Amino acid sequence: CGMYRSGSTWQYQIVSELVEKYQNGRRIGFMTGDEFQRSEYAKILSSQTLILKCHDYHPIYGELCKLGEAKAVYSFRDLREVVLSLAWKLGFSFSETIRSDALRNAIDSYYKWIVTPHTLIQTYNKINAQPVLAVKEIAEHLDIDIESDTIEHLSLKFSKESNLDRMRFFT
Numbered sequence: 001c002g003m004y005r006s007g008s009t010w011q012y013q014i015v016s017e018l019v020e021k022y023q024n025g026r027r028i029g030f031m032t033g034d035e036f037q038r039s040e041y042a043k044i045l046s047s048q049t050l051i052l053k054c055h056d057y058h059p060i061y062g063e064l065c066k067l068g069e070a071k072a073v074y075s076f077r078d079l080r081e082v083v084l085s086l087a088w089k090l091g092f093s094f095s096e097t098i099r100s101d102a103l104r105n106a107i108d109s110y111y112k113w114i115v116t117p118h119t120l121i122q123t124y125n126k127i128n129a130q131p132v133l134a135v136k137e138i139a140e141h142l143d144i145d146i147e148s149d150t151i152e153h154l155s156l157k158f159s160k161e162s163n164l165d166r167m168r169f170f171t
Contacts, residue, residue, distance in 0.1 A: 001054045001061065001113060002075035003106045005085035007127040011073045012053040013158045014138050022144045025049035033058020057109035057116075065118045073138055074113040077124035082106060131155040 002008025012027075019025030028041060030053045036042055037060050041050055054061065064070035077085075087097040097103060113119055120141040127134045132155045139146050156162060 001057070001072050001109075003077055003082060003110060004055055004102055005082050005089065006075040006077035006124045007122070008053065008055065008075050010127060010158055011075055011122070011134075011138065012051070014135055014154055015073055015142070016051045017154055017157075018139055018142055018144050018146070019049050019051050022146070023049045023142070025051055027051040027053075029053065032056065033060050036060060055109065056105045057112035062112065062116050065116045068118060070118065071141060072113065072116060072119040073122070073141065074116075074119050075122050075124060075127060076110055076113075079103075079107070081124070128160075131159065 002011060016025075016027045020027070024047070026048055028039075028050050031039065032054065033056070036052065036054075036058070041052075042060065061070065061072065065072055083094065083097050083103060086092065086100070086102060087094055090097070090100075090102075092100065114121060120137060122134055122137065132151055135151045135155045139151065
């Protein structure tokens with residue numbers, strides 16, 4: 001989970017790689033809390049660890065974390081940067097972005113995620129400046145013991161440069 005435009009997709013990729021390789025997990029993609037609540041995943045007990053991506057806090061996510069049935073990895077970013085990045089991505093004006101539900105939800109979610117148990121909180125700036133450390137923190141949060149070279153490999157695999165190379169391949 002994470003604030004819009006804050007590195008949450010990068011975190012999702014790292015978490016997915018780690019959990020799929022070391023904890024019999026699988027990714028289920030992006031889901032709002034309401035979508036998750038209605039899904040088969042919320043209704044069945046699975047021995048498989050599920051990895052989902054979200055932005056906005058939802059009580060079901062918070063409850064699962066409080067019960068120790070889930071762990072969250074949350075990223076946030078300076079709100080001024082979020083506004084500018086969202087405006088660019090959505091094609092909104094600055095004023096439209098300031099008044100948007102997305103920004104309001106990001107702020108509300110921030111205050112809920114930072115007090116939710118079993119939540120690792122990382123900043124956008126730290127993820128960008130120290131990706132190796134960010135991967136190490138995620139692995140530790142998930143109780144996954146991995147070697148330094150694997151941590152380095154993951155940080156390079158999902159670096160901005162590698163992601164740009166992947167995008168170029170498809171265009």
